[in-house]
Amino acid sequence: MTFDLKSILDRRYGENYSLQNDYINPSFAKVLKIIGFDKVYTKGKGQYLYDKEGHEYLDFICGYGVFNLGRNNPTINQAVKDLMDMDYPNLVKMDAPLVAGLLAEELVKHMPAGIDSVFFANSGAEGVEAALKFARASKNKDKIIYASHAYHGLTYGALSANGDHHFKEGFGAMMAGFVEIPFNDLAALETALFNKDIAAFIVEPIQGKGLFVSGENYLQEAQRLCKKYDAHFIIDEVQTGMGRTGKFLALEHWGVEPDMVVISKSLSGGLVPVSAMLGKREIFNKVFHKLDRCVVHSSTFSQNAMSMVAGLASLHVLFNDGFIENAKKMGDLLIEEIEKRKSRFELLKEVRGKGLYLGVEFGAPKSLKLKLGWSLLHKADGGLFSQAIIMPMLDKHKILTQVAGHNMDTIKLSPALCINERDVQRFMAAFDDVMEACHRFPGPVWEVGTRLAKHALKGSPKSSDMQEIQN
Numbered sequence: 001m002t003f004d005l006k007s008i009l010d011r012r013y014g015e016n017y018s019l020q021n022d023y024i025n026p027s028f029a030k031v032l033k034i035i036g037f038d039k040v041y042t043k044g045k046g047q048y049l050y051d052k053e054g055h056e057y058l059d060f061i062c063g064y065g066v067f068n069l070g071r072n073n074p075t076i077n078q079a080v081k082d083l084m085d086m087d088y089p090n091l092v093k094m095d096a097p098l099v100a101g102l103l104a105e106e107l108v109k110h111m112p113a114g115i116d117s118v119f120f121a122n123s124g125a126e127g128v129e130a131a132l133k134f135a136r137a138s139k140n141k142d143k144i145i146y147a148s149h150a151y152h153g154l155t156y157g158a159l160s161a162n163g164d165h166h167f168k169e170g171f172g173a174m175m176a177g178f179v180e181i182p183f184n185d186l187a188a189l190e191t192a193l194f195n196k197d198i199a200a201f202i203v204e205p206i207q208g209k210g211l212f213v214s215g216e217n218y219l220q221e222a223q224r225l226c227k228k229y230d231a232h233f234i235i236d237e238v239q240t241g242m243g244r245t246g247k248f249l250a251l252e253h254w255g256v257e258p259d260m261v262v263i264s265k266s267l268s269g270g271l272v273p274v275s276a277m278l279g280k281r282e283i284f285n286k287v288f289h290k291l292d293r294c295v296v297h298s299s300t301f302s303q304n305a306m307s308m309v310a311g312l313a314s315l316h317v318l319f320n321d322g323f324i325e326n327a328k329k330m331g332d333l334l335i336e337e338i339e340k341r342k343s344r345f346e347l348l349k350e351v352r353g354k355g356l357y358l359g360v361e362f363g364a365p366k367s368l369k370l371k372l373g374w375s376l377l378h379k380a381d382g383g384l385f386s387q388a389i390i391m392p393m394l395d396k397h398k399i400l401t402q403v404a405g406h407n408m409d410t411i412k413l414s415p416a417l418c419i420n421e422r423d424v425q426r427f428m429a430a431f432d433d434v435m436e437a438c439h440r441f442p443g444p445v446w447e448v449g450t451r452l453a454k455h456a457l458k459g460s461p462k463s464s465d466m467q468e469i470q471n
Contacts, residue, residue: 125153211359
């Protein structure tokens with residue numbers, strides 16, 4: 001009997017959410033149904049998703065930044081198909097894979113000065129775990145500094161460096177030695193570093209939760225302070241890397257040269273889980289300092305051929321097909337268009353970010369009726385307003401967006417880097433329509449918020465629970 005994938009998927013079409021409910025995560029399935037995100041997509045191409053009826057959805061979530069190069073990029077797909085046709089000797093383990101060496105060599109070419117070594121893993125969180133372990137081994141110190149609102153992943157070390165405490169609740173004590181400081185606060189950083197007992201400071205150039213951007217001199221001064229107090233400086237580029245901000249790495253906007261960099265997400269074009277922790281050889285030598293410790297830190301699927309080849313193809317596409325330049329161009333256009341509307345919509349506070357990594361924040365209105373609606377929603381749940389924005393964006397306009405973080409009045413825009421001016425105008429037309437509805441009270445957006453508030457009060461999964469799964 002042959003295995004026919006297409007017939008299996010066709011036969012079970014539409015069972016997505018019942019299967020999720022029965023076997024995987026019932027709460028997640030329920031939240032998606034409550035907020036109207038229980039769509040059934042059958043195809044993904046570039047910046048678009050499609051359902052069985054052929055409706056086109058513009059995806060501004062991009063798999064949480066996995067699909068910077070769009071879904072099913074033909075060059076990357078073909079590279080993986082070619083590999084599979086070669087019967088390549090994958091994961092021999094007692095060998096040094098050529099494809100891993102080639103990808104490491106290519107990545108190092110695009111790193112800041114001094115970074116010349118690579119450890120491959122399977123996810124951003126694993127890359128962060130490697131950086132934290134390597135920092136501790138290199139400095140022979142235990143403490144790690146991280147910033148408030150930071151998101152570095154949900155495995156235990158990464159979770160211990162998580163600045164959103166919602167993710168930590170219910171999982172017992174975090175790892176010892178982790179020190180939280182306010183983001184963009186150099187005085188707090190120097191105070192934390194002062195005793196010279198810190199192994200590293202890990203930070204995102206632009207925080208994924210809330211889209212808070214590093215100050216003009218923040219990263220440069222943080223680098224100086226880390227050097228002064230003998231701590232490693234780690235930049236987490238899991239979401240901001242791979243061209244997302246209009247540069248290959250976001251740190252290029254500030255001209256810093258960290259000791260370690262972590263990248264992941266779209267490194268494989270979204271096809272295969274992969275991450276890379278890159279650092280200075282002297283750091284790696286402190287970890288693998290004896291022959292009998294040559295695999296003291298490893299991962300079973302590290303350097304697997306599919307992710308390495310997908311990574312090579314992704315870098316080729318990124319640097320040769322204009323994605324980075326387009327990210328800057330389309331990001332600038334989005335910022336310009338949203339800025340124009342600040343005088344028109346009193347609920348619109350600001351847009352911030354770089355390239356196609358943007359946060360649109362809303363703020364308390366001045367008019368009396370809108371004040372009432374704003375107050376009622378925020379008393380029920382701090383994340384309701386943003387959720388009431390993204391729901392009609394999907395339901396009415398078929399544009400997929402997300403809330404930027406727990407209890408935040410900010411939505412996050414991170415589309416594929418191949419979007420065009422037509423996509424920007426489509427988004428702005430939808431944004432205008434939803435914002436106009438927001439400025440009518442009572443009105444449809446406020447009714448959505450009220451409905452969500454009732455679910456929250458009944459003890460159903462809160463509307464803001466959707467924020468917690470977004471990384």
